[in-house]
Amino acid sequence: MKELLIKAKLLLMPVWEHILTLWNSASARWNALLEKLSTVEIPILKKKLSPRTIGVSILVLIALIAIVCLKSCGKEIKQPPTPVTIAVPLSQEIRSFATFDGLVDPFLTVNLDARVKGYLTKIGFADGAMVKKGDLLFVIEQDQYIQEVKLKQAIYTEAKSEYGRQKSLLKENATSQAAVDRALSQFQQAEANLTLAKINLGYTEIRAPFDGLMGRHLLDVGAYLDSTTKGVQLSTIQQISPIYVYFNINERDFLKFEKGQDQNAERKSEVNKLPIFVGLQDEVGYPHEGVLDYAANLISTDTGSLQLRAILKNEKYQLIPGLYARVMAQYGEPRQALLLPKTAVMTDQVGDYVFVLDDAMRTQRQDISLGQRFDKYVEISKGLTASSKVVINGFINLSINQVAKPTEVTLEAMPAR
Template identity: 30%
Template sequence: MIERLVSPSRSRSLGFSFLAVVAMPVLAVGLASCGPSEQKQAAPLPAVSVSTPVKRMVTDWDEFSGRFDAVQQVQVRARVTGFVTSVEFKDGAIVKAGDLLYVIDPRQYQAVAEQAEGQLQDAKARVVLAKRELERASSLIRTDAVSQSVVDQRTQQLQTAEAAVLQAEGALKRAQLDVEFSQVRAPISGRISRHLVTVGNLVQGSESGATLLTSIVSMDPIHIYFDMDERVYQRNSRLWFEGKRPSSRDTPNPVQVLLTGETKPSHEGKMDFLDNRLDAGTGTLRGRALVDNHDLSILPGQFARIRVIGSAPYEALLVPDAAVATDQSRKIVFVVKPDDSVEAREVTPGPLDDGLRVIRTGLKADDRVVVEGLQRVRVGAKVSPHPANADNGDAKP
């Protein structure tokens, strides 16, 4: 009777409920069998690239900010007064010593030179006459035809005529110099500035107020000046006393130059000057190096970074600079131990050498250093290490 009171649809609902009740424990048992340990084992280990440190001979370099300046620089000024008749150079061009730059009207100086030439010829003629008169007086005194005073007078006249020749020669040379100075020529080779005086203008050639015409600076080689602090100077002096580094005062130590925007040195040179005292205001010592500028790409006044040799060659361990991390005030690298767990190793880094960072202390030659994937490592956790060269050909240590 009870079965009749239950409808067919109700029977199906009860059947589904019964199946659900039976299935729930089975599903629960299945989920319970997948414990946390099995889920953790299923997760792959973090993949990292590792590499052993590079061992090679390196040299430390001290780096400073420097400014280029010309080895030679000249302000070209007028040496005679007159009107400019010609400008013979192109603004900003390279000129050679002796090249014609300006022409100043030379006619008045040529006239003076011709006048001085005539005065010289007159003085020479007087010398010839004075010699003949002295010879006559010398021959007549033997016969007592003239007195000794006459001979003395003729001798004095000859000496006066010879002095007049010297004066005339000096006046002629001065006049010829004025004619020569009317052609303004480059005193040195280098790059010339713009012309400051145009054709038709009067220029003054006086020593106190000579007119500035242009300027020239030499280009190759070129000087670079820099300042080193007292700490670097004392360290280098100590290395020199110990025989570990030659002094730049008596040895042209090599330097490397990095122009603005460069990451690698593009020019090389050598030290050629150290000042004789430290600046009392800044506590720095001025140094200077001579740099090759064959391509004329460097201009006086330009700023650059200069590297000066700071040690003798020594053997060191090097790693990619990206492998060195910062932990507050410490520098660390991550080392993969034999069991593939990660250890943080405190190191003492040195300078960069050809893109690699010198590690002074904290590493051994056979340590496996994490060079890629630092963000995936945890101290004490295991990783899946792979050689850096196999993962990325550019990640060479």
Template identity: 30%
Template sequence: MTGLRLQSAWHWCALALLLASMTGCEKSNAGAEKKAAPPVKVEMATPTEKEVTDFQDFTGRLEAVESVEIRARVSGYLTKIAFDPSIELGAEVEVGDSLFEIDERPYLNTLATADAQLAQATARQKTTAAELARTEELVAKKAATARDLERDVGQNAEAVASIQVASASIAQAKLDLEFAKITAPISGRISRSVPSVGDLITPATGLLTSIVSVDPIHLYFDMDEPTLQTLQKLVREGKLKGPMEGEIPLLMGLTTDDGHPHRGKLDFIENQVDPNTGTIRVRGVFANPKPERGPRPLTPGSFARVRLPVGEPHKAVLISERAIGRNLDQSFVYVVDAENKVVYRPVTLGSLKDGMRVIVDGLTAGERIVTNGLQRVRPGSKVEPQTAAAVEE
């Protein structure tokens, strides 16, 4: 009897423990529900839709349309340097401006000597011509021999040749005298003077200075083969005029420029693709006007960024770069659906336009996307749309 009572008591204790544990589980589950994470506050926006033109970006170098090395053509002591590039940064000269002057006195003397030789030769020729005329009369009267006539003909021809030699000497003396004054053959920006006044310079001396033209200016860059083929296709379809028609625009910016403020046009494409690099050399031309103060903005030899349009204007979807996530080789965005839940969406990226990225495929203009805080959300999680200021708080 006592055993039955003990067994019954044991059953009642076990039942009480079971009920207590079930009650604890229910309370634990209820507490878990109460502690569920609230929606994440994220900044959201809708994509922008506007008309854009597709571009390809390249890098290149500016080159002068004309470049001249100034060298001496005659020898002599340098008496004058007629320019001073240190006066102003980027000093310029015009065609015909005096650059250097070599002592011209030896060449003046040479010219005077040549003039005298011409006068002497002319007088000599007059004498031989008169003697030839008399000899011809005597021969006609048979008072002189044929040998006398041949002699006078030869002397007269020699005198005529002496006149020609003297005339050539005068021409050379005048040319040397002209070369003693070195002038600018082109307009442009001049470099420093290598020699100094008093130096003896000769044609073998080497470079005296150099001049590069500055307006217009060329930009050379290498275009990849796919872009070349795209341009050729657009020209064939009549959607773009060829470089011979001067209708392919180029946008260019220097290292310190914001964007591409300089506008020019493509004016030359090389005749073949380089098989080693798969690129083709292309040239653009840009105006480089002189400002009211200071040097011109474009300098030969400078690095430049160039943008080439490769299509017609079209509607495109653009989003902020902050809204784009990257997973290995796949770009994606987080789209927020009608229930404020995050949806993973792969996208295809296009070019960058004024700080906004063109989305070629995967997104439409009316959808909402997470623009900030991508690392705090996951696909399927619920979010709470906020302004940028609210998210920062």
């Protein structure tokens, strides 16, 4: 009713302005005429016009003007059709999803420590460089350890020879069993000492335990490394292929996800099954694919959220530890849905609605219900069909039953993720 009153007001506005213009013009003319007539004698009547006669004449004139205006009002004022852009809803298969804020974390982090004393003689990598498993990273002076191996080797050789000699003498009853046992003990001790010497010599070379990303070196060539129980840290290496992305789901979303599951079905873990997609701040969509590989067994009472972790291959090393990540988790079964641009949907106190065109190309309001939201599109879960002609542009100046001049376009398909 309110819209009809507004439309009637718009239609009568030009007529009312026309009446006011005629009234002002007539008033000015008749005021001037009255002044003249009041001083003029009419020969036929041989007397002046009385004010009553003048007043009656004015009323008659006003009546004539009103009749003319009413005839003008009877003419319908036609408005040209309003140009609009329309489209039928995009029909596409979608899945429900949730988005989170995540943080990239390395798969492995290892501190490279010196386990023997000596001067640092070589650094074999550039800070921040990628290295391969087995690459030589640090060298500690080796001379004393090489000589230690030679010394232990000589002792080992002598002890081995003596043990063999004692066994031969025992067969000839030329020595005692105790002498043989002592020779065996010395041989075993020499063998163990030789092994330890070789191990210490090996500690003078520090190699990459896996393919990874190096941190900066913490000590320079020439620095003396004094052994401690924990060792002297020289640098850090991180394995980033594969790589982790940590994120949290709050209690409200967790309960919403649980509610959407089939309560009659057997409860199964989504770990190592649920697909996870990741995108960086400068990337469009979620181009990196992984899988959920960890979920905490309780919701934190401090944050009210559940910690989750995804693992991704990261073969091109595009994800670097410490980066902020946009995380999307898909869940539920795929379904066919109708999608519209978010900008085509309007909201008032009644709810969400769009404008559609009927067969007479007149605009009509259509109440709708919304489902899953995407970057550009929104799912229409109720209110439209695949053939509905929805106004997606130019609806600002539209009203119900207004004639429109449509230009139809085709909505672009939405990327898979």
